[in-house]
Amino acid sequence: MNRTTAFNTISPPKSNWSFPYHTILQHCENTTDVTTFLVTSYSLEIILGILGNLCFLGILARRNEKAIVTNIFITNLIASDLIMCIFCLPFTIVTILFNYWVFGEAMCRMTSFIQCTSVTVSILSLVLIALERHQLIINPTGWRPSLSHAYLGIAAIWIFASLLSLPFVTNSILTNDFSKHFYMRDSSASEDICMHLWPSEGYRLTYATALLLLQYCIPLIFIVVCYLRIYLRLQKREGMFEKHGYNCWITQLKQINVLLASMVVAFAVCWLPLHVFNSIDDWNYKIIPPCLHDLIFSLCHLIAMASTCVNPIIYGFLNKNFKKEVKALLLNCQHHSSARDYENMPLSTMQTDASKDLLRLSCQQDPI
Numbered sequence: 001m002n003r004t005t006a007f008n009t010i011s012p013p014k015s016n017w018s019f020p021y022h023t024i025l026q027h028c029e030n031t032t033d034v035t036t037f038l039v040t041s042y043s044l045e046i047i048l049g050i051l052g053n054l055c056f057l058g059i060l061a062r063r064n065e066k067a068i069v070t071n072i073f074i075t076n077l078i079a080s081d082l083i084m085c086i087f088c089l090p091f092t093i094v095t096i097l098f099n100y101w102v103f104g105e106a107m108c109r110m111t112s113f114i115q116c117t118s119v120t121v122s123i124l125s126l127v128l129i130a131l132e133r134h135q136l137i138i139n140p141t142g143w144r145p146s147l148s149h150a151y152l153g154i155a156a157i158w159i160f161a162s163l164l165s166l167p168f169v170t171n172s173i174l175t176n177d178f179s180k181h182f183y184m185r186d187s188s189a190s191e192d193i194c195m196h197l198w199p200s201e202g203y204r205l206t207y208a209t210a211l212l213l214l215q216y217c218i219p220l221i222f223i224v225v226c227y228l229r230i231y232l233r234l235q236k237r238e239g240m241f242e243k244h245g246y247n248c249w250i251t252q253l254k255q256i257n258v259l260l261a262s263m264v265v266a267f268a269v270c271w272l273p274l275h276v277f278n279s280i281d282d283w284n285y286k287i288i289p290p291c292l293h294d295l296i297f298s299l300c301h302l303i304a305m306a307s308t309c310v311n312p313i314i315y316g317f318l319n320k321n322f323k324k325e326v327k328a329l330l331l332n333c334q335h336h337s338s339a340r341d342y343e344n345m346p347l348s349t350m351q352t353d354a355s356k357d358l359l360r361l362s363c364q365q366d367p368i
Helices: 031-061 070-089 089-098 104-138 148-172 201-243 248-288 290-305 309-317 320-329 352-364
Strands: 170-174 194-197
Touching: 031 089, 031 248, 031 290, 031 309, 070 104, 070 148, 070 309, 089 290, 104 148, 104 170, 104 194, 104 201, 104 248, 148 170, 148 201, 170 290, 201 248, 248 290, 248 309, 290 309
Parallel strands: none
Antiparallel strands: 170 194
C-alpha cells in the first residue's frame, strides 16, 4: 500500500494544516478520554481565539493611531487568525466527534486551502512588521513603507498565500472507498472521508518541503535577522540617547519591539512541534508507533492552533492601554480617557528630531 494514500486522512499531506481524523486512534485503547480532551481544547481555542482577536481588533480601531503601517499589518495578522478560528477549527471538532467528513466535497476542498492560506498570511504579516521596524530603526531617513505600500504588501501576501495553497484544492477528494485507499479502517465502512490524493510520493514530498521552507524556515530566518539588527543598533545608540535626555524614548521603543518580537516567538514555538512531527512523518514515518501517530499529531496540531489566540494575550500582558480598553469593553461603558491616560508612543514613531521632542514629553505617560 502506498503510504501517500494510506495516511492522508490522518495528516494530509503530512503538513501543518491537517485535521486529526483518528483513523488510528479508534483502534487504540482509552480513546474516549482523548477525544473529550481534544474536543474541549479545540473548543476553548475557538472561543478564546474569536473573542480575543475581536477584542484586539476593536481596540486597535478605537485608537487614534490605527492608520499607521504597523497597526495595518497587525490588523491583517488578526484577520488571518480569525479566519482560522471561524473556518477551520470548528470542522476539526466535528470531524473528531464523528470520525468522518460531514461537510460535503466543496468544503473538503476548501478547508485545508483556507487553513494553509491563513497560516501563510500570518507568518508573512510578521515578516512585513519586522521589515517595517527594521527600516524605522536601522534606516530612519531612508525608505520606509507608506500606507499605500502597506496595503499593496497585504494584497501581495494574500495572493501569494492563495497560490501556494492551491494544490489542496486540486488534490482533495471525498471518498468512502476505504478498501482501496486505507488499510487501517473497516473496508465495509460507508462514511465519506476527506483526504488528499497526491499524484506521486515525490510530488507530495516536494510540496511538503516547499511549505516548510516558505511557511516557516525562511520567514523566521528573515525575521530573526531583522530583530537582531534592531537590537544591536539600539544597544549601540542607547548611550547616545541617554546623554541627550532620550532614555525614556529608547525604553519605550525597546518595549514595542519586545511586544512585536514576542508575537514572532509565539508563532515559532506554537508551530515548531507540528513541523518537527511532519518532517519525521514525511521522511521516516515508521519510527512513529502506529497507535500513537494520531495522538501525537493531534497534540502537535492543537499546540499549533493555539497561535490563533496567543497574540491578544501577549499584547494584553505587555500593553497597559490594552488592559484599560478591555476593562472598558467588559464593563460595557463609554471610555473617553484624557490624553494622559494613554501612551503617546505609536508603533510606527519616526526617529526625527520633531518626534524625539514629542517623545521627551511622552515620557510622563504610560509606556507599553
